[in-house]
Amino acid sequence: MVTKGAPETGSAPISSHVRGYLDRVRGGDVGALPAILGLVVLCTIFTILRPAFLSEGNFANLFTQGAAVTVIAMGLVFVLLLGEIDLSAGFASGVCAAVLAVLLTNHGWPWYWAVVASLVTGAGIGLVLGVLVAKLGIPSFVVTLAAFLAFQGIVLMLMNEGSNISIRDDTILAVANKNVSPALGWLMLAVGLAGYAAVQLWQARGRVSRGLTADPISLIAIRVAAVAVIAGVAVYVLNQERSRNAIVVSLKGVPIVVPLIVVLLIGWTFVLRRTAYGRHIYAVGGNREASRRAGINVDRIRISAFMICSTMAAVGGVIAASRANSVDPNTGGSNVLLYAVGAAVIGGTSLFGGKGRVLDAVLGGAVVAVIDNGMGLMGYSAGVKYVVTGLVLLLAAGVDALSRKRAAATGLR
Structure with a gap:
């Protein structure tokens, strides 16, 4: 006999799960649905217009083409979950890639120590940014914008004001090319x-x-x-x-980079969904003051999020260096940051904090890679690709804002 008011046990029928999901969507909790639908629509359009889009060679190229941006976007998810932003992630990846290249090529370090040094550099960058934001109270927009400018100069100095450093280590080159x-x-x-x-x-x-x-x-x-x-x-x-x-x-x-991304996805998803630290990330992003009163060390959470973001930027820099077989002053620059932020937001991570998953970065990264690749096959210029990607990002941000309003109106948030 089940007592009235007691929690229901056992397994609910599939129909109830379907109804529950539809109710959440109608209530504003759309999750990654827009990104998935966008992927289906884009792939269908490009396949019809350019059948070569789904050829074996281009399919493999999609994974390697969007790998670095996707990995950087994974790190940005942690910062965005707190309602913060890191505008320096792109050039932070460039700095870390430059450290890798200088140690590998100019100083003859083994690849594993060079990679460790690159990751430590990324973590150190995140530590500095996090302390400035959490301890000094400087807005993350200002701190990371200043870092964005400074890191461009650091990359130039590491590259001897504009030189190109080739990567010759077989292990590093294999990451994005084998x-x-x-x-x-x-x-x-x-x-x-x-x-x-x-x-x-x-x-x-x-x-x-x-x-x-x-x-x-x-x-x-x-x-x-x-x-x-x-x-x-x-x-x-x-x-x-x-x-x-x-x-x-x-x-x-x-491609070797695919299982690497899968491992990162599984690891960070576990951290966010199955650990106290992950719950604290969501709590701080949802309500910082309530989290502080609940005993959460808010400053430590904020600093650690920036460290994770910059460390993942370092991983993205290693992948970018591997794919290009070299590092130059433009590594991590150009559209890398814009695409990475766009990937996280397009995938479903909220710019307002408290909502998002690492999977969002992967889905959003796939959307960005498909747009860039598909429009390239169709012969469109870089300007057109930027405009389309920007419109998709604006649409994703609009969906996020509307879904939050819908969720607030229906009492789901």
């Missing part, structure tokens, strides 16, 4: 699917053990099957031969 073997690609997919299914079942079992309603096994099966189909198709396409002369050089397999 692929895993087809067999290893399938093995990673199998392990990933098994892990995803295990986590879903473990979460459902945990909710049932606490007397809460859990997702039914059929819904979990649908989720796992959907991920298996999407990822399976991607691995199959990437495992096809992409070289025009396979006798001389073979190009097939999942």
